[in-house]
Amino acid sequence: MKKLILAGAGHAHLMTIRNLSAFISAGVSATVVSAGDFHYYSGMGPGLLAGIYRPEETRFDVRKMTEARGATFLQGVIERIDAAGRRVILADGRTLAYDLLSCNLGSDVITLPGASPHLIPVKPIDNLHRAGAEIRNRLQGGPLRVAVIGGGPAGVEVAGNLLRLGKGAAHPLAVTLVSRDDLLLRYPARAGTLALASLRQRGATVIERQAVRQVEASRIVLDAGEPVLFDLALNAAGIGPSAVFGRSGLPVSKDGGLRVNAHLQCVSDPAIFGGGDGIHFDPQPLDRVGVYAVRQGPVLCRNLTAALNGKPLKAFLPQRRYLSILNLGDGRGILAWRSLIVSGHLAFRLKDAIDRSFMRRFQKE
Numbered sequence: 001m002k003k004l005i006l007a008g009a010g011h012a013h014l015m016t017i018r019n020l021s022a023f024i025s026a027g028v029s030a031t032v033v034s035a036g037d038f039h040y041y042s043g044m045g046p047g048l049l050a051g052i053y054r055p056e057e058t059r060f061d062v063r064k065m066t067e068a069r070g071a072t073f074l075q076g077v078i079e080r081i082d083a084a085g086r087r088v089i090l091a092d093g094r095t096l097a098y099d100l101l102s103c104n105l106g107s108d109v110i111t112l113p114g115a116s117p118h119l120i121p122v123k124p125i126d127n128l129h130r131a132g133a134e135i136r137n138r139l140q141g142g143p144l145r146v147a148v149i150g151g152g153p154a155g156v157e158v159a160g161n162l163l164r165l166g167k168g169a170a171h172p173l174a175v176t177l178v179s180r181d182d183l184l185l186r187y188p189a190r191a192g193t194l195a196l197a198s199l200r201q202r203g204a205t206v207i208e209r210q211a212v213r214q215v216e217a218s219r220i221v222l223d224a225g226e227p228v229l230f231d232l233a234l235n236a237a238g239i240g241p242s243a244v245f246g247r248s249g250l251p252v253s254k255d256g257g258l259r260v261n262a263h264l265q266c267v268s269d270p271a272i273f274g275g276g277d278g279i280h281f282d283p284q285p286l287d288r289v290g291v292y293a294v295r296q297g298p299v300l301c302r303n304l305t306a307a308l309n310g311k312p313l314k315a316f317l318p319q320r321r322y323l324s325i326l327n328l329g330d331g332r333g334i335l336a337w338r339s340l341i342v343s344g345h346l347a348f349r350l351k352d353a354i355d356r357s358f359m360r361r362f363q364k365e
Contacts, residue, residue: 151179
Protein backbone atom coordinates (compact mmCIF):
# COMPACT_ATOMS: atom_id res chain seq x y z
CA MET A 1 0.00 0.00 0.00
CA LYS A 2 1.42 3.38 -1.03
CA LYS A 3 1.74 6.01 1.68
CA LEU A 4 0.81 9.66 1.11
CA ILE A 5 1.66 12.26 3.73
CA LEU A 6 0.28 15.79 3.67
CA ALA A 7 2.65 17.88 5.77
CA GLY A 8 0.55 20.82 6.93
CA ALA A 9 -3.15 21.56 6.42
CA GLY A 10 -3.03 25.03 4.87
CA HIS A 11 -4.80 26.65 1.93
CA ALA A 12 -2.93 24.66 -0.74
CA HIS A 13 -3.91 21.32 0.83
CA LEU A 14 -7.61 21.99 1.37
CA MET A 15 -8.62 20.56 -2.01
CA THR A 16 -6.57 17.41 -1.44
CA ILE A 17 -8.02 16.97 2.06
CA ARG A 18 -11.48 17.41 0.60
CA ASN A 19 -10.72 14.57 -1.87
CA LEU A 20 -8.96 12.19 0.51
CA SER A 21 -11.74 9.62 0.18
CA ALA A 22 -10.71 9.12 -3.46
CA PHE A 23 -7.15 8.36 -2.39
CA ILE A 24 -8.38 5.92 0.26
CA SER A 25 -10.68 4.20 -2.26
CA ALA A 26 -7.69 3.76 -4.56
CA GLY A 27 -5.84 1.86 -1.83
CA VAL A 28 -3.57 4.70 -0.70
CA SER A 29 -2.76 5.21 2.99
CA ALA A 30 -3.17 8.96 3.59
CA THR A 31 -2.03 10.87 6.67
CA VAL A 32 -2.40 14.59 7.39
CA VAL A 33 0.12 16.03 9.85
CA SER A 34 -0.79 19.38 11.38
CA ALA A 35 0.12 21.31 14.52
CA GLY A 36 -3.55 21.70 15.47
CA ASP A 37 -7.05 20.50 14.70
CA PHE A 38 -7.98 23.78 13.00
CA HIS A 39 -6.60 25.79 10.12
CA TYR A 40 -7.42 29.50 10.26
CA TYR A 41 -8.03 31.50 7.10
CA SER A 42 -5.45 34.30 7.07
CA GLY A 43 -7.67 36.68 5.08
CA MET A 44 -10.08 36.94 8.02
CA GLY A 45 -7.41 37.15 10.75
CA PRO A 46 -7.52 40.93 11.32
CA GLY A 47 -11.32 40.75 11.55
CA LEU A 48 -10.94 37.96 14.10
CA LEU A 49 -8.73 40.29 16.17
CA ALA A 50 -11.37 43.02 16.17
CA GLY A 51 -14.30 40.71 16.84
CA ILE A 52 -15.87 41.16 13.40
CA TYR A 53 -15.71 37.38 13.05
CA ARG A 54 -16.09 34.57 15.56
CA PRO A 55 -13.33 31.91 15.59
CA GLU A 56 -15.61 29.26 14.09
CA GLU A 57 -16.29 31.54 11.11
CA THR A 58 -12.60 31.79 10.25
CA ARG A 59 -11.31 28.24 10.53
CA PHE A 60 -11.55 24.78 9.02
CA ASP A 61 -11.75 21.68 11.21
CA VAL A 62 -9.04 19.82 9.34
CA ARG A 63 -9.04 16.89 11.76
CA LYS A 64 -12.75 16.35 11.17
CA MET A 65 -12.36 16.80 7.41
CA THR A 66 -9.53 14.25 7.34
CA GLU A 67 -11.07 11.59 9.53
CA ALA A 68 -14.51 11.88 7.89
CA ARG A 69 -12.87 10.75 4.65
CA GLY A 70 -11.20 7.72 6.17
CA ALA A 71 -7.68 9.15 6.37
CA THR A 72 -5.48 9.55 9.45
CA PHE A 73 -4.99 12.88 11.19
CA LEU A 74 -1.84 13.23 13.27
CA GLN A 75 -1.25 16.25 15.49
CA GLY A 76 2.43 17.11 15.49
CA VAL A 77 5.13 19.53 14.39
CA ILE A 78 7.44 18.51 11.57
CA GLU A 79 11.09 19.02 12.41
CA ARG A 80 12.84 17.57 9.38
CA ILE A 81 12.38 15.66 6.14
CA ASP A 82 14.70 12.76 5.44
CA ALA A 83 14.35 12.69 1.67
CA ALA A 84 16.87 9.88 1.15
CA GLY A 85 15.06 7.64 3.63
CA ARG A 86 11.63 8.94 2.62
CA ARG A 87 10.74 9.76 6.20
CA VAL A 88 9.27 12.72 8.02
CA ILE A 89 10.70 13.36 11.50
CA LEU A 90 8.48 15.11 14.04
CA ALA A 91 9.69 17.37 16.84
CA ASP A 92 8.78 14.73 19.44
CA GLY A 93 10.92 12.11 17.70
CA ARG A 94 8.18 10.20 15.90
CA THR A 95 8.93 9.22 12.30
CA LEU A 96 6.57 8.59 9.40
CA ALA A 97 7.49 6.79 6.19
CA TYR A 98 6.10 7.99 2.86
CA ASP A 99 6.06 7.13 -0.81
CA LEU A 100 4.77 10.59 -1.69
CA LEU A 101 5.02 13.74 0.41
CA SER A 102 3.24 17.05 -0.12
CA CYS A 103 4.32 20.07 1.91
CA ASN A 104 2.11 23.01 2.82
CA LEU A 105 4.02 24.16 5.87
CA GLY A 106 3.27 27.85 5.41
CA SER A 107 5.39 30.68 6.70
CA ASP A 108 6.62 32.22 9.93
CA VAL A 109 6.77 35.87 10.94
CA ILE A 110 10.27 37.30 10.60
CA THR A 111 12.07 37.47 13.94
CA LEU A 112 12.93 40.96 15.16
CA PRO A 113 16.16 41.86 16.98
CA GLY A 114 15.74 41.70 20.74
CA ALA A 115 12.97 40.09 22.72
CA SER A 116 9.93 40.89 24.81
CA PRO A 117 7.41 38.66 26.58
CA HIS A 118 4.77 41.12 25.35
CA LEU A 119 5.62 40.76 21.63
CA ILE A 120 3.14 38.57 19.72
CA PRO A 121 3.70 37.43 16.11
CA VAL A 122 0.60 37.73 13.91
CA LYS A 123 1.05 34.12 12.77
CA PRO A 124 -0.24 31.57 13.50
CA ILE A 125 -3.53 33.38 12.92
CA ASP A 126 -5.15 32.20 16.14
CA ASN A 127 -2.59 34.43 17.92
CA LEU A 128 -4.79 37.33 16.79
CA HIS A 129 -7.83 35.86 18.51
CA ARG A 130 -5.92 35.44 21.76
CA ALA A 131 -4.44 38.94 21.46
CA GLY A 132 -7.90 40.43 20.93
CA ALA A 133 -9.25 38.67 24.00
CA GLU A 134 -6.30 39.87 26.10
CA ILE A 135 -6.66 43.47 24.92
CA ARG A 136 -10.39 43.54 25.69
CA ASN A 137 -9.73 42.17 29.15
CA ARG A 138 -6.95 44.63 29.92
CA LEU A 139 -8.96 47.61 28.66
CA GLN A 140 -11.48 46.92 31.40
CA GLY A 141 -8.85 47.79 33.98
CA GLY A 142 -7.16 50.81 32.41
CA PRO A 143 -5.65 52.38 29.28
CA LEU A 144 -3.43 50.30 27.02
CA ARG A 145 -0.65 51.02 24.53
CA VAL A 146 -0.38 48.60 21.61
CA ALA A 147 2.32 48.83 18.96
CA VAL A 148 2.21 47.18 15.53
CA ILE A 149 5.52 46.55 13.77
CA GLY A 150 5.26 46.39 10.00
CA GLY A 151 3.76 48.68 7.37
CA GLY A 152 2.71 46.07 4.83
CA PRO A 153 -0.83 44.76 4.30
CA ALA A 154 -0.83 42.74 7.54
CA GLY A 155 0.40 45.66 9.66
CA VAL A 156 -2.13 48.08 8.17
CA GLU A 157 -5.02 45.66 8.66
CA VAL A 158 -3.99 44.79 12.21
CA ALA A 159 -3.62 48.44 13.18
CA GLY A 160 -6.99 49.34 11.65
CA ASN A 161 -8.73 46.49 13.44
CA LEU A 162 -7.09 47.40 16.74
CA LEU A 163 -8.68 50.83 16.39
CA ARG A 164 -12.05 49.14 15.94
CA LEU A 165 -11.42 46.93 18.97
CA GLY A 166 -10.67 49.97 21.15
CA LYS A 167 -13.67 51.97 20.02
CA GLY A 168 -16.18 52.23 22.85
CA ALA A 169 -13.93 50.44 25.37
CA ALA A 170 -13.98 51.48 29.02
CA HIS A 171 -10.47 52.92 28.72
CA PRO A 172 -8.40 54.35 25.85
CA LEU A 173 -6.44 52.13 23.49
CA ALA A 174 -3.43 53.91 21.98
CA VAL A 175 -2.27 52.32 18.70
CA THR A 176 1.15 53.00 17.15
CA LEU A 177 2.21 51.57 13.81
CA VAL A 178 5.92 51.45 12.98
CA SER A 179 6.94 50.91 9.36
CA ARG A 180 10.45 50.57 7.96
CA ASP A 181 9.25 52.02 4.65
CA ASP A 182 6.27 53.99 3.43
CA LEU A 183 2.99 52.23 4.17
CA LEU A 184 2.02 49.59 1.60
CA LEU A 185 5.24 50.13 -0.33
CA ARG A 186 4.49 47.38 -2.87
CA TYR A 187 1.10 48.85 -3.73
CA PRO A 188 0.43 51.90 -5.92
CA ALA A 189 1.18 55.07 -3.92
CA ARG A 190 -2.50 55.97 -3.56
CA ALA A 191 -3.12 52.86 -1.44
CA GLY A 192 -0.53 53.95 1.12
CA THR A 193 -1.92 57.48 1.16
CA LEU A 194 -5.44 56.18 1.84
CA ALA A 195 -4.26 53.78 4.55
CA LEU A 196 -2.23 56.50 6.28
CA ALA A 197 -5.16 58.91 6.24
CA SER A 198 -7.56 56.30 7.61
CA LEU A 199 -5.30 55.30 10.50
CA ARG A 200 -4.35 58.83 11.51
CA GLN A 201 -7.89 60.19 11.26
CA ARG A 202 -9.02 57.47 13.65
CA GLY A 203 -6.33 58.30 16.20
CA ALA A 204 -3.39 56.03 15.42
CA THR A 205 0.19 57.21 15.54
CA VAL A 206 2.00 56.14 12.36
CA ILE A 207 5.79 56.23 12.13
CA GLU A 208 7.09 55.64 8.61
CA ARG A 209 10.61 55.12 7.27
CA GLN A 210 11.98 54.00 10.63
CA ALA A 211 13.65 50.62 11.05
CA VAL A 212 13.43 48.74 14.34
CA ARG A 213 16.86 48.48 15.91
CA GLN A 214 15.82 46.52 18.98
CA VAL A 215 12.70 45.29 20.76
CA GLU A 216 13.05 45.48 24.51
CA ALA A 217 10.68 44.44 27.30
CA SER A 218 8.31 47.39 26.91
CA ARG A 219 9.79 49.60 24.22
CA ILE A 220 10.83 49.57 20.57
CA VAL A 221 14.16 51.23 19.85
CA LEU A 222 14.23 52.80 16.39
CA ASP A 223 17.16 53.79 14.19
CA ALA A 224 16.32 57.42 14.91
CA GLY A 225 13.95 59.31 17.15
CA GLU A 226 12.31 58.48 20.44
CA PRO A 227 11.60 54.84 21.35
CA VAL A 228 8.02 53.59 21.14
CA LEU A 229 6.66 52.50 24.50
CA PHE A 230 4.13 49.69 24.59
CA ASP A 231 2.21 47.37 26.87
CA LEU A 232 1.64 44.88 24.05
CA ALA A 233 3.17 44.67 20.57
CA LEU A 234 2.21 42.73 17.46
CA ASN A 235 4.89 41.64 15.01
CA ALA A 236 3.68 42.00 11.41
CA ALA A 237 7.14 42.78 10.00
CA GLY A 238 6.92 40.22 7.21
CA ILE A 239 6.99 36.49 6.64
CA GLY A 240 9.47 33.87 5.56
CA PRO A 241 9.05 30.18 4.62
CA SER A 242 9.21 27.41 7.19
CA ALA A 243 12.77 26.53 8.20
CA VAL A 244 12.05 22.80 7.79
CA PHE A 245 13.32 22.66 4.20
CA GLY A 246 16.66 24.26 4.97
CA ARG A 247 17.18 21.97 7.96
CA SER A 248 16.42 19.02 5.72
CA GLY A 249 19.05 19.83 3.10
CA LEU A 250 16.47 20.23 0.36
CA PRO A 251 16.97 22.79 -2.43
CA VAL A 252 15.75 26.16 -1.22
CA SER A 253 15.61 29.76 -2.45
CA LYS A 254 17.52 32.60 -0.81
CA ASP A 255 14.77 33.06 1.75
CA GLY A 256 14.39 29.32 2.46
CA GLY A 257 11.41 28.36 0.31
CA LEU A 258 11.34 24.83 -1.10
CA ARG A 259 12.21 25.10 -4.79
CA VAL A 260 9.55 23.50 -6.95
CA ASN A 261 9.10 23.20 -10.71
CA ALA A 262 6.04 24.04 -12.81
CA HIS A 263 4.31 20.90 -11.51
CA LEU A 264 4.78 22.00 -7.86
CA GLN A 265 7.31 19.20 -7.52
CA CYS A 266 10.62 19.55 -5.68
CA VAL A 267 13.34 20.24 -8.26
CA SER A 268 15.59 17.52 -6.83
CA ASP A 269 13.12 14.87 -5.65
CA PRO A 270 10.03 13.72 -7.60
CA ALA A 271 8.53 12.20 -4.43
CA ILE A 272 8.12 15.63 -2.79
CA PHE A 273 5.55 18.25 -3.78
CA GLY A 274 4.68 21.58 -2.20
CA GLY A 275 2.43 24.63 -2.29
CA GLY A 276 1.59 27.83 -0.45
CA ASP A 277 3.88 30.29 1.32
CA GLY A 278 6.58 27.69 1.99
CA ILE A 279 7.61 27.14 -1.60
CA HIS A 280 9.63 29.01 -4.20
CA PHE A 281 8.07 28.55 -7.64
CA ASP A 282 11.16 28.28 -9.85
CA PRO A 283 9.48 29.20 -13.16
CA GLN A 284 8.33 32.55 -11.82
CA PRO A 285 8.78 33.98 -8.29
CA LEU A 286 5.36 34.59 -6.72
CA ASP A 287 4.14 36.92 -4.00
CA ARG A 288 3.38 35.03 -0.81
CA VAL A 289 -0.36 35.66 -0.79
CA GLY A 290 -3.26 33.33 -0.16
CA VAL A 291 -4.66 33.55 -3.69
CA TYR A 292 -1.76 31.55 -5.11
CA ALA A 293 -1.99 28.88 -2.40
CA VAL A 294 -5.72 28.46 -3.03
CA ARG A 295 -5.24 28.23 -6.80
CA GLN A 296 -2.40 25.73 -6.41
CA GLY A 297 -4.76 23.44 -4.50
CA PRO A 298 -6.55 21.74 -7.43
CA VAL A 299 -3.29 21.32 -9.39
CA LEU A 300 -1.54 19.85 -6.36
CA CYS A 301 -4.41 17.40 -5.77
CA ARG A 302 -4.41 16.32 -9.40
CA ASN A 303 -0.64 15.90 -9.51
CA LEU A 304 -0.51 13.84 -6.33
CA THR A 305 -3.07 11.49 -7.85
CA ALA A 306 -1.11 11.37 -11.11
CA ALA A 307 2.22 10.75 -9.37
CA LEU A 308 0.78 7.84 -7.39
CA ASN A 309 -0.49 6.30 -10.64
CA GLY A 310 2.45 7.07 -12.91
CA LYS A 311 0.43 9.53 -15.01
CA PRO A 312 1.59 12.83 -16.58
CA LEU A 313 1.62 15.89 -14.32
CA LYS A 314 -0.13 19.20 -14.92
CA ALA A 315 1.65 22.56 -14.80
CA PHE A 316 0.49 25.28 -12.44
CA LEU A 317 -0.10 28.48 -14.41
CA PRO A 318 -0.22 31.42 -12.00
CA GLN A 319 -2.36 34.38 -12.88
CA ARG A 320 -0.40 37.51 -13.72
CA ARG A 321 -2.42 39.80 -11.47
CA TYR A 322 -4.70 39.31 -8.50
CA LEU A 323 -7.28 41.31 -6.60
CA SER A 324 -6.25 42.53 -3.16
CA ILE A 325 -8.66 44.04 -0.63
CA LEU A 326 -7.55 45.25 2.80
CA ASN A 327 -9.87 45.34 5.81
CA LEU A 328 -9.38 48.71 7.53
CA GLY A 329 -11.49 47.72 10.53
CA ASP A 330 -14.08 50.50 10.25
CA GLY A 331 -16.35 48.88 7.69
CA ARG A 332 -14.20 50.20 4.87
CA GLY A 333 -11.61 48.54 2.70
CA ILE A 334 -8.91 49.41 0.20
CA LEU A 335 -9.28 47.54 -3.08
CA ALA A 336 -6.29 47.19 -5.40
CA TRP A 337 -6.64 45.78 -8.91
CA ARG A 338 -3.78 46.57 -11.29
CA SER A 339 -3.49 50.37 -11.13
CA LEU A 340 -7.01 50.83 -9.77
CA ILE A 341 -7.20 51.78 -6.08
CA VAL A 342 -10.63 52.19 -4.49
CA SER A 343 -11.50 52.79 -0.84
CA GLY A 344 -14.84 52.59 0.93
CA HIS A 345 -17.60 50.43 2.40
CA LEU A 346 -18.25 48.64 -0.88
CA ALA A 347 -14.66 47.40 -0.99
CA PHE A 348 -14.98 45.80 2.45
CA ARG A 349 -18.38 44.29 1.64
CA LEU A 350 -16.86 42.69 -1.45
CA LYS A 351 -13.96 41.29 0.58
CA ASP A 352 -16.33 39.98 3.24
CA ALA A 353 -18.49 38.27 0.59
CA ILE A 354 -15.45 36.66 -1.08
CA ASP A 355 -14.03 35.45 2.24
CA ARG A 356 -17.32 34.02 3.47
CA SER A 357 -17.88 32.27 0.14
CA PHE A 358 -14.45 30.67 0.36
CA MET A 359 -15.13 29.48 3.90
CA ARG A 360 -18.52 27.98 2.97
CA ARG A 361 -16.89 26.11 0.11
CA PHE A 362 -14.80 23.99 2.49
CA GLN A 363 -16.80 24.21 5.72
CA LYS A 364 -20.05 22.83 4.34
CA GLU A 365 -18.78 19.29 4.57
